[in-house]
Amino acid sequence: MTVNVLGISGSPRRHGNTETLLDAVLDGAREAGGEIEKIVLRRLDYASCQGCNVCHKTGACIIDDDLTEIFEKIAGADVLVVASPIYSMGITAETKGMIDRAQYLWAQKFILKTLYYSAEHTRRHKGIFVSTAGLGWENVFDAAFPAITAFFNTTGFEYWDNVIANDLDRYGGIAGHPTALADAQKKGRDVVGLLLGLQAPEDTTN
């Protein structure tokens, strides 16, 4: 039994606050026995959605680039961890560029009706959103959540939890935050533990 954990970093900056927080989630997941893979979007070459709507008829995207394989990896993951810092009160253009490309799955689900995630599937697939913000405002992540919700819905993951830390300008970065990294590691451990528990065959408990 394996729990595949796919982390996707949508920050343009390598090893910054968001990616460090993502790494902590992945470290925790690894400790708990998960198989970890991390994708860094800025290293990939991809186009955003062209709005051509061809997928509304065919269920497939006309673009074949580095994201094509990423969507295959997403389909094979049990835990999907999407990480983006907050830029201008939203997720980064890199992250949004990936999310918008999921339109072909949306089309399969809602137009062509060829894709259906059972409640059981969604229960066994957990999505985590990792984010950081320099600003201390409590609402600084609010505008990011709907796009993340849409992405997890489209890719068949239950939006399980957030791992978010704001006010990082004041803390001098993620390393200065009193609890964020430890909390992130725990979330990583917990989600893998939870899925391992769900995967255990129920008829062996007697």
Place this chain on the structure above:
Amino acid sequence: MTIDVLAFAASPRRHGNSETLLDRVLATMEEEGAAVEKIVVPEVDIRPCKGCNACEKLNRCVQRDYMDYVYDRIIEADCIILASPIYCMGLTAQAKMLVDRAQVFRSRKFVLRLPVVPPERKGKRVGIFISTAGQDWDYVFDSTIPSVKCFFHVIDVRNKDIQYLMVNSVDEKGAIDRHPTANTDAERLARDVVAYLREVGVA
């Protein structure tokens, strides 16, 4: 003096609903005597912000692309219009690239404490956000507004000088033409903004 209008069509689809609505606004503004320029964002070379924060020291972006021109035009314009459809409950990735690159102005204003526009032009700029969405949910635009406000805030357009023209339930190409009020709303908005800019002495 002529009113200078700078518009960004940030949909990847050419001549779709959000661009059509933008065109209606621009055509009316031209009729009213304004000079309009439309930049089709997916057709020019605008790359995403690298998050390097160099602009906090350099007061300019380290990237050399079409934004070099756009930065100057954003400062010159009296009215700046951003038009983006809603994709996955947010701005398009193309629009978000443009918004994130305005980080240069944020650094100028809040880190370096330098003016974005000369003091005499403050309060004499209008921002317009035009958006369309296929969904009929009344909250479909909500999560986009904070990024839009952020964009206009850093380029010295006051919150009260931002106008919104947002139309939901328009999905397939051309749907906007059949909308009962969108086009007259666009024309009225365009006339109101030009009249306002004249009133505050822009032209």
